[in-house]
Amino acid sequence: MKPNRSQRVRVIVKAIVLFCIVLLGVSLASCRFKPGETTLYIANESGYHLDIYADTVYLGEVLYPNFNVFSLFLGSHAKEVTVKAVRPDEEIVVELTRTLVPSEPYHWYIYGVDNSDFF
Incomplete structure (x- = not known):
């Protein structure tokens, strides 16, 4: 059974949000002082x-x-x-x-x- 269009859009949106959260965490960690x-x-x-x-x-x-x-x-x-x-x-x-x-x-x-x- 193939996922319908709305399910694929949800998965893509979740992946983008997760990527943004990880990117934000990495950038915050890298700008902190030693x-x-x-x-x-x-x-x-x-x-x-x-x-x-x-x-x-x-x-x-x-x-x-x-x-x-x-x-x-x-x-x-x-x-x-x-x-x-x-x-x-x-x-x-x-x-x-x-x-x-x-x-x-x-x-x-x-x-x-x-x-x-x-x-």
Whole structure:
């Protein structure tokens, strides 16, 4: 029994969608930073500097110690960051996610123990 035209069209559409999903996944995986470039470990203390290539990431003073709120300053050719973990007794783990368009320095506020919001 031969498949009818609508069944063949569905199979072709599914194949195209699957191909696009795989292509998107490969392209996203290839544009990520290498592990050594991706994760920053910033000590949980005031005024700690860490240079990333030509860019400087500065962890400012602890604004609200009880809430683990920190100010993070990035230079003009900065990377956008995502906070992976903030623990009072551990390092702050920051992951570079993508390069920002060079502009004025960015000022980020990092919130939370299990969560983070940026302003």
